Amino acid sequence: MGEMEELRKEMENLKDQITAARKTFQDTTLQEAASGVTVVGRVQLKTRKTLRGHLAKIYAMHWGTDSTLCVSASQDGKLIVWDSITTNKVNAIPLKSSWVMTCAYAPSGNLVACGGLDNMCSIYNLKGKDGNVKVMRELAAHTGYLSCCRFLSDTEIITSSGDCTCVLWDIETGTEKMVFAGHQGDCMSLGVSPDFKFFISGACDFTAKLWDIREAQCRQTFSGHESDINAIGFFPNGNAVITGSDDATCKLYDLRADQELITYQDSSIMCGVTSLAASKSGRLLLAGHDDFNVNIWDMLKSERVGVLAGHDNRVSCIGVSSDGMACCTGSWDSFLKIWN
């Protein structure tokens, strides 16, 4: 018993040191720093396209790097690749397991991936020789559900899981290259840095962690949220992290300051955040909530400047295309909407 006591004391001591160190570097808040900036004018985005075709709740979507194609995953057991401009379905891929929770589009456009309660990440080749889309690999080793996945390239993918770990996979051999352990709760979401050297994970232990991909090392841990972190993403310049939580708030953490710069919250917002995306310049934060709405925040002024209302059920996923021209929302109402 003495050993655990000692370890706990050491833990508390170290945490206090970190808190004190962070305080000495906190000489201003983002609100103070942006006090001279005028708040952005009211943002009124319109639904330009509705992508119809799924027959059940949509759980995830991801834009392709061409800003035109996107992939969505639904518990109707399908992955659909859409042309968001024509609204045509480019591929409709039937899945072995319909309990899908995440999907991803490879930067090359050649592959898509998905996974969920089957604890596996399945990789599909969109550019197969005979034109048929087939399962290329099934990455199995997690002992919990697959919550999120993101490609680094056609040969590597990172997954996050309800087993509290994240894994870097070699797609060709179908094996685990690196395991990222440290979270003490289900990992719910992950985001890859613009330079592909780091990734961030948000978990049910209320923390976000920054990982060095090649060293398999956790570099930083960010706390402050009062409940599960469901959504996470890098701020466009790669030097800050945005999180969304069941505590109904979003936070912006700076990697170099190693602390929170601001919390996006409003007493009238009581529903958990399910998904988030930043606009291309980083000025706007779009956050999807359990209450069917997407709140649009001015990231500098921490003021709500708009709402996307158009879905008839929870907004489960949101993404801004890489050229910044549009935002896509996916919902439990089975539709995807394109807005700008």
Add this chain to the structure above:
Amino acid sequence: MPVINMDELTDKDKAVMEVTQLKLEVKLERWLTSKCCEEVKDYIQAGEEEDTLVKGISEDKNPFKEKGGCVIF
């Protein structure tokens, strides 16, 4: 390399992992938040004018514009 099964770790194992991690994090070199806030502000202001979701886009330049149909005023 086997996946680490968190269920198989004892409370002591988990505590040792956490303490090891905290020892790394306590040594981090940190920047002043003022410097970081300036950078965030500068980055945003440099890209705002080109940000479609902030500035909007004219119908003729919008690749997602709605085609044809009736417009109800």
